[in-house]
Amino acid sequence: MRRPEAGRWVAAAIGLIVYLGCARALSAAGVDTWTIVRSTAYWTLALVLPGWLVFRTAVGPSVSWLAEACLGACTGLGLELLFWMLFSLAGQQQLVRYWPLLTLLVLVRAPWRTRLRQKPTGRMPLPWLIALAAAALVLVRVEFLRFLNFYGTPYEGRSMYPDMQWHMGLAAEATRSFPLMIPQAITAGDLRYHWFVDAHVAIESLTTGTSVQLILAQLYLLPLALLIVGMSAVLAHVLSGRAWAGGLAGVLACATTTPTLWPNVYQSLSAYIAASPTQLFALPLTFFTIVTITLLLRRTQPWSRASAGYWLIFALSAFAICGAKASAPPTLLGGALTALAAAIVMRRWPLARVAAVIAVVMGIVTIIAVKFVSGGDSASGVQFLAALSRSQLYDVLIGYPEGYSDKTLVIPGLFNPWVLTGVIVFEFWRLAGLLATGFVFCRVLRRKPEAWLIAGCAAAAIMGFLLVRQPGLSELYFIRGLAPLGGVMVAWLLAAHLPAPKGDGRAARFVAPLVWVIMLLIGAVVAVRMVNLNGVPPPDTVEGMHEVIRQALLITVGGSPRSRRSPRSHPGPADAPNRTPPGCPSRSRPRPWPGCWPVPCWPHR
Incomplete structure (x- = not known):
């Protein structure tokens, strides 16, 4: 049955509501309306639309709008980097703003124009669109309080996370040179770092005229965060063929944290680390690459002329992920090798x-990335569970720095009964998301090479996290870079075991009420947590609990709690060194504790 016209308008209205929520968050953080309009036009006309033209021409209609x-957005991100490099080699970076016009060449051929007029093969059910929008708005609210409103625009004199200044320098360098140099040390030679997100910021600045400082301080975050949610939904929809599974995976991807039962081991493994532009840029491109590989693995005639477009998009996704994040290519390589091994074991030789x-x-x-565009691996080594040594409890049980050495293959004291119990019990919960990909061993999925692809990516990420030791805790990005993948696998497993629906999503109606209950619980927890972030002390009386609930309700509906500081009351650079967020140990301690600061304490470049 065709969706009524009213349903189409409702779906468009839902997207408009999410956009207005993003615009309201940016406006409340100090971004003027004209800048928001320019950024919206950039993402719509210079990324999504030209990327959609190329992707639709190469691959054909997808599973939903x-x-x-x-x-289209992910394809646009890859294409703009490619054209930026070409224009930069000619010393004409400012011409990159015109690259979307080149995609109009797809209108030349009549078969391509016909392909552009085709409609998607499916649609997202309206209840799941509503759930997805609600979860996305919760995510926007959290990022507003954690990052956008906390730091504000770069012109207000507030202290800024140090890594953002590094990225601002790289983005400014990308507006005028290629290959990139290190702007803080021009005599150090070419830059060896995963800088593609900085090139993306430079391209937006050259296109819209907005400063790279403002883009990195405010504008870059929300589009990429929502793209992570969207690509999680797309991946689950493509894998399962069920639209409601995509909606469920998108809702699960909006989780902004993971269980933190082991006390202060390290900061949460959230995928949405606003102070790490490379993390937010790499995750949707990682899922984009997984989607393109999945489409290739499912082609019945992968070497035919009709499959050339699929290979083209896969090559573009591989190019885009190369310099997005140092941890991304190795995890994808692990997935590709696992899929290859599964195909060989199953004796499916064409596959x-x-x-x-x-x-x-x-x-x-991966080799190119390690050689030219990786970074953050300075002083890295191999040590099992090195990240555990950053925990406050580890210091209490084992001692730091007494008795600690980063030269051993296993962290000292791991076999202490208390430490070993904590690792066995609590680390399972911390890695539960990626361990969910172990469902590939179920009978329904184990014959599918794309399931082994996802499980291989997760295994490579877990191995990178467990074995790599990096002074800046960068090994966490192996699992942060794939955090929503467990939700994708859970949604796929549910879709594989539920009976085939007569109409899209009807057999899974029992899942929707469960998701709404979970969403309400998450919203309540987020609201109470935001009250704590705004300086409300933990309640010790019934009246105190009532006050926390009142403040949480105000935050949930968009109000301003009485205890929230005015944006203008943030300390400026002069007194920034003495600033300590509520509940955190003093900065005079010899070693900061991860998890105390509103953004990670450790470098996240």
């Missing part, structure tokens, strides 16, 4: 040849 928009080519491409991308 949401998928069309998200896949194995496709998987072999994909694995070779990802291997080349």
Whole structure:
């Protein structure tokens, strides 16, 4: 049955509500309306639309309009980097603003124009669109309080997270040179760092005229965060063929934290680390690459002329992920190799040849990334569970720095009964999201190479986290970079075991009420947590509990709690060194405790 016209308008209205929520958050953080309009036009006309033209021409219609928009945005991110490099080699970076006009060439051929007029093959059910929008608005609210409103615009004199200044320098460098130099030390030679997000910021600045400082301080965050949610939904929809599974995966992807039962081991493994632009830029492109690999693995004739567009989009996704984040190419390589091994074990030789080519491409991308555009691996080494040594409890049980050495293959004291119990019990919960990909061993999924692809990516991420030791705790990005993947696998497993619906999503109606209950609980927890972030002390009386509930309700509906500080009351650079957020140990301590600051205490470049 075709969706009524009213349903289409309701779906468009839901998207408009999410956009207005983002615009309201930016406006409340100090961004003027004209800047928001320019940024909206940039993402719509210079990324999503030209990317959609290329993706639709190469691959054809996707599973929903949401998928069309998200896949178009990811394609646009890859294309703008490619054209920026070409224009930069000619010394004409300012011409990059005109690259979307080149995509109009797809209108030349009549078969391509016909493909553009086709409609998506499915749609997202309206209840799941509403749930997805509600979860996205909760995410926007959290990011507003954690980052946008906390730091404000770069012109208000507030202290800024140090890594953001590094990225601002790189983005400014990308507006005028290629290959990039280190702006803080021009005599150090070419930059060896995953700088693609800085090039993206430079392109937006050259296109809209907005300063790179304002883009990195405010504008870059929300579009990429919502793209992570959208690509999670798209990946689950593509894998399962069920639209409601995509909605469920998108809702699960909005979780902004993971269980933190082991006391202060390290900060939460959230995918939305606003102070790490590379993390937010790499995750949707990682899922984009997984989608393109999945489409190739499912092609019945992968070497035919009709499949050339699929290979083209896969090559573009591999190029975009190469310099997005140092931890991304190795995890994708692990997934590609696992899919290849599964195809060989199952003796599916045509599929194995496709998987072999994909694995070779990802291997080349990983080598190039390590050689030229990786970074953050300074002083890295191998040590099992090195991240555990950053915990306050580890210091109490084992001692820091007494008795600690970063030269051993296993952290000292791991086999202490209390430490070992904590690792066995609590680390399971911390890694539960990625461990959910172990559902690949179920009978329904274990014959699917794309399931092994996802499980291999998760295994590579977990191994990177467990084995790599990096002074800045950058090993956390192996699992932060794939955090929503467990939700995707859970949604796919549910879709695989539920009976086939007569109409899209009808057999899974029992899931929707459960999701709404979970969403209400998450909203309540987020609201109470935001009250705590705004300086309300923990209640010790019934009246105190009532006050926390009142403040939480005000935050949930968008009000301003009485205890919230005015944006103008933030200390400026002069007194920033003495600033300590409520509930955190003093900065005079010899070693900061991760998890205390509104953004990570450790470098996240």
